[in-house]
Amino acid sequence: MVLLESINDKENLQGKAYLGAAKTLVAECEFMPWTKYAYFKDGTRLLEEAIEAAPQNAEFRYLRFMIQLNAPAFLDYNTELKEDYKVIHSSMQNSNQQEIWMDYFTQFERLNKQKVSVAVQIS
Numbered sequence: 154m155v156l157l158e159s160i161n162d163k164e165n166l167q168g169k170a171y172l173g174a175a176k177t178l179v180a181e182c183e184f185m186p187w188t189k190y191a192y193f194k195d196g197t198r199l200l201e202e203a204i205e206a207a208p209q210n211a212e213f214r215y216l217r218f219m220i221q222l223n224a225p226a227f228l229d230y231n232t233e234l235k236e237d238y239k240v241i242h243s244s245m246q247n248s249n250q251q252e253i254w255m256d257y258f259t260q261f262e263r264l265n266k267q268k269v270s271v272a273v274q275i276s
Contacts (some may be wrong), residue, residue, distance in 0.1 A: 166203045173199030177220050187226045197230060198218075211244030213253050219261070222272050231272075238273045 176196030183189040200220070204213045218237040224230045245255050262269050 166207050166210070166213070169199050170203035170210075170216055173197065173201075173203065174220060177224075193224075193228065193230075197258050200219070209240065209244075211241050213250070214240045214244075215258055235273045238269075239245045 169247070173196045176192050176199065178196075179193035180189045180196065183192060195201070197220070200213065200217055204217060207213060214237040217233060218241060221231045221234050221237070241258060245258070
């Protein structure tokens, strides 16, 4: 985490997006509820800033999609699932190269078809 924080600057959107994702994951490991929440909120803030700066970056959308899909409902962090899903699929269909995150997404979607379908309300 320290390494990711050291590269967190305004020009490094990928570092910001991954630092945000990492902080949301650290929240799961914390014991105290307010510490969990603080990590989660800071992580989602960083990820949202990266997406705001590069809204068509499907990799950032993939990170947010996975976090929103698995975040507890009471956090109310699930409003962009459908939009992220559309951007991810559009990018994967129009891409000439297969990136690692695309493979992970394809595998996850295949193994969790019902969960993804319900989340994005597709049949």
